[in-house]
Amino acid sequence: MHSTIKRTTLYLLQIAISGILMLVLMPIISQYLAPSDFGQFVLAQVYASVTVGIANLGVLVGYERNFFIFEKSTEDSAKLISSAVVFVTFNLVILLVAVYIFQLEISSLILADNTPGDLLLIVFVGASASSLSQYYLTFLKNSGLAKSYAKYMIVNSVINFIIAIWLITQSSFGVMSLAYAWIISNLILLFSLFLTLRKKLPLSFDKKMLKGVLKISLPLTPRVFFGFMNTQLDKILLGLIGSSSLVGIYHMGQTFALTIFQFMTGLDRVFQPEIYRKLFSDGHIDNSYEINNYILPFFYISMFVALVVALFSREFVSLFFSNEYQGSIPIIIILSIYYGVLFFGKVTGLQLIYAKKTNITTLLMFLGIMINVGLSIPFIINWGIIGAAWATTISGIFMAIISYFVAQKYVKIAWQWKIVLLIYAILLIAVMFSIIDYHFSLSLYTSLLLKSLLVFSYIVVGYITNLMSIKKIKELIFVKV
Numbered sequence: 001m002h003s004t005i006k007r008t009t010l011y012l013l014q015i016a017i018s019g020i021l022m023l024v025l026m027p028i029i030s031q032y033l034a035p036s037d038f039g040q041f042v043l044a045q046v047y048a049s050v051t052v053g054i055a056n057l058g059v060l061v062g063y064e065r066n067f068f069i070f071e072k073s074t075e076d077s078a079k080l081i082s083s084a085v086v087f088v089t090f091n092l093v094i095l096l097v098a099v100y101i102f103q104l105e106i107s108s109l110i111l112a113d114n115t116p117g118d119l120l121l122i123v124f125v126g127a128s129a130s131s132l133s134q135y136y137l138t139f140l141k142n143s144g145l146a147k148s149y150a151k152y153m154i155v156n157s158v159i160n161f162i163i164a165i166w167l168i169t170q171s172s173f174g175v176m177s178l179a180y181a182w183i184i185s186n187l188i189l190l191f192s193l194f195l196t197l198r199k200k201l202p203l204s205f206d207k208k209m210l211k212g213v214l215k216i217s218l219p220l221t222p223r224v225f226f227g228f229m230n231t232q233l234d235k236i237l238l239g240l241i242g243s244s245s246l247v248g249i250y251h252m253g254q255t256f257a258l259t260i261f262q263f264m265t266g267l268d269r270v271f272q273p274e275i276y277r278k279l280f281s282d283g284h285i286d287n288s289y290e291i292n293n294y295i296l297p298f299f300y301i302s303m304f305v306a307l308v309v310a311l312f313s314r315e316f317v318s319l320f321f322s323n324e325y326q327g328s329i330p331i332i333i334i335l336s337i338y339y340g341v342l343f344f345g346k347v348t349g350l351q352l353i354y355a356k357k358t359n360i361t362t363l364l365m366f367l368g369i370m371i372n373v374g375l376s377i378p379f380i381i382n383w384g385i386i387g388a389a390w391a392t393t394i395s396g397i398f399m400a401i402i403s404y405f406v407a408q409k410y411v412k413i414a415w416q417w418k419i420v421l422l423i424y425a426i427l428l429i430a431v432m433f434s435i436i437d438y439h440f441s442l443s444l445y446t447s448l449l450l451k452s453l454l455v456f457s458y459i460v461v462g463y464i465t466n467l468m469s470i471k472k473i474k475e476l477i478f479v480k481v
Contacts, residue, residue, distance in 0.1 A: 014150035015266040018157040019259045025161055026255055027320035029178070032168045035252075035324055037175040039244030040115050041123070042251040044179070046235050047110055048120070048127035050228045055091045058224045059084050060134055062217035066209070067142050077139075079206040084213055085135050086205055092128040099124050110239070116176050126183035129190040136193035139201070152189060160185035219359075226365035233372050234388045241380045250385040252321070253331025256313060260306045260339040268346050271298050275347070279354045279411065291413050295347065296420075300467040302343050303423050307458055310336035310431050311451045314438055327385065333434045334389040338396045340427055345400060348407035355410035364406065368399040419465050426461065430454050 029038055063084040070076035099106065103121050111120065140149040160181050167177030229236075234254075238247045271294070278291055313332035321328065352361050372395040379387030433454065437447050462468025 010146045010150045011270075012263070012266040014153045015262050017154050019262055021157050021161040022255060023259070025164060026252055027322075028165060028168060030252065030320075030322040030325040033175060033178075033248075035245040035248035036243065037248070038178075039239070039246065039248030039251070040111055040119065041175050041178045042235060042247050043111055043239045043244060044115075044120050044123040045127070045182075046232045046239075048124045050225075050232055051095065052092065052124070052127045052131050053228045054221070054225055055095045056088050056131055056224070057091070057214070058217035058219075058221045059088050059213055060138065060217075061224070062213035062215075063135060064138050064142065065216055066213055067139070070209075071142070074200065076209075078201040079204045080209050080213070081135055081139055081201055082204045083206050083210040085132060086203075087210055088135075089132060092131070096121070096124060096128060111244070116174075116179075119176060119179050122176075122179040122183050126179070126186045129183070129186035133186065133190045133193055136190075136197055136201075139197070152193060155192075156185050156189040159188055223362040223365060226362060226369055230365055230368055230372065233369060234376060234392045237373070237376045237380055238385065238388050241377065242384060246385050246388075249325055249327045250331055250388060252325050253313075253317075253328030253385075253389075254335060256316070256328070257309060257332045257335035257339055260302070260309055260336060261342060263305045264302045264339075264343055264346065267298050267302065271295060272346070272350060275350050276354065279350075289414050289416065292415050296416065297467050299343055299420070300423060300462055300465075303340055303427055304458060304462075306336045306340040307427050307430050307455065310427070310434050311454060314434065314447075329438050330386055330435065331389045333431055333438065334386070334393055337427065337431055338389075338393040340424070341393075341396050341400045344404060347413070348400075348403040351407035351411040351413065355407075357410055360406060364399065364403055367402070368395060371395040371398055419467070422461060422465075423458075426454065426458050 063081065066080060067077070070080050099121055104117065107115050107117070107120050137149060137152065140146075140152070163184055164178055164181035167173050167180055171177060173180065235247050235251060238250055274294065275291060278294065310333050313336075314329050317326060317329045317332070349361065372391060375391035375395055376388060379391040381387070383390070430451075433450065436442075442450075459468060
């Protein structure tokens with residue numbers, strides 16, 4: 001292939017394929033699994049991801065940071081990743097033994113009484129395999145091997161998709177179909193990465209290197225815990241206060257809305273390193289809008305995805321989801337605001353890391369959890385899954401504003417707020433219209449006409465502000481590897 005294969009294109013392609021497969025899988029799940037059954041699997045995944053994340057003790061962050069110290073030495077690179085993987089594997093084995101011994105007690109405590117006995121253990125094993133795979137994937141990403149990274153991630157998504165579809169439609173396993181697909185796909189990913197990289201990264205152990213990683217990672221463990229809780233709290237509270245059925249419906253909508261954040265994640269693999277370069281070069285001091293001018297097109301494109309998701313969620317869900325999951329429509333619409341706001345979180349996080357204020361990041365995460373809990377409990381009690389979505393969104397908006405002012409205190413970035421607020425205003429109008437459309441069921445012709453006008457208005461704003469053009473899109477996406 002020509003040497004101008006683009007890194008951003010590869011990452012976006014991987015995210016697009018994974019997202020499309022998930023969007024195809026969700027309607028099939030809605031046809032074969034009741035919300036209560038699907039909710040059991042989601043809750044098992046939530047508790048597994050939080051617990052496995054804690055068992056990692058933030059080692060992945062420490063490994064990624066120290067990777068660049070040893071990257072020029074193949075032997076040292078192998079020792080670094082092997083030491084990290086061996087240590088985390090030891091922790092995960094202890095965790096899995098505990099889950100195996102007490103799985104019935106744990107299941108009865110956090111899941112429904114009719115949950116299959118092995119569901120929790122299988123999901124935990126799958127989460128552990130996925131966790132260990134992240135170390136090898138991080139090695140590929142930091143080594144600039146974007147094609148290899150994308151290949152493994154796509155294969156993992158395809159295997160999970162094929163096994164899940166086959167088991168759901170052709171077997172009587174029910175919710176265990178998702179668990180089996182989860183564990184098999186993640187184990188295949190882990191062993192494939194290990195076998196492929198074993199010659200380049202032979203197993204070894206260096207106590208000194210591990211200590212160096214732990215010095216960085218251990219202080220970040222609370223941050224990792226708060227990070228997991230911040231992303232999973234809505235489903236945990238829904239499971240505790242509500243039911244697994246509510247969790248299933250909520251997660252179905254959240255998965256659809258999450259495509260916004262996944263798209264932004266694909267873009268941030270390009271703009272985050274460039275923002276760091278601009279900060280370290282101090283160019284933003286002489287040219288106050290340097291970073292703003294660079295980042296706004298990424299922001300504009302990200303909000304366009306949020307706009308489309310919010311506007312056309314009703315049509316997608318109505319066409320492809322079963323009646324039991326139609327309640328996920330307002331969840332998608334509301335969470336479109338939340339994921340749109342998270343774009344600024346990616347920038348403020350970079351500002352604080354650049355200023356070496358990672359301890360403040362932990363405090364902000366803790367504050368975000370407190371606000372989320374304070375809103376979620378009364379909101380869920382009174383309004384169920386709608387309340388959970390609004391609580392998450394409102395707390396997300398509050399934290400975006402607070403994080404902005406805190407980050408600006410240490411590293412100032414000048415923003416063209418008129419353009420930013422105009423873009424957010426159009427997104428908010430789209431969300432409000434979509435909510436009205438959902439509750440009052442406007443005619444299909446009227447609904448599509450008004451939604452098309454909103455999309456057209458957004459594109460016009462992009463051209464007027466010089467944020468949207470074919471040339472601009474090429475400059476953003478087609479960056480040489």
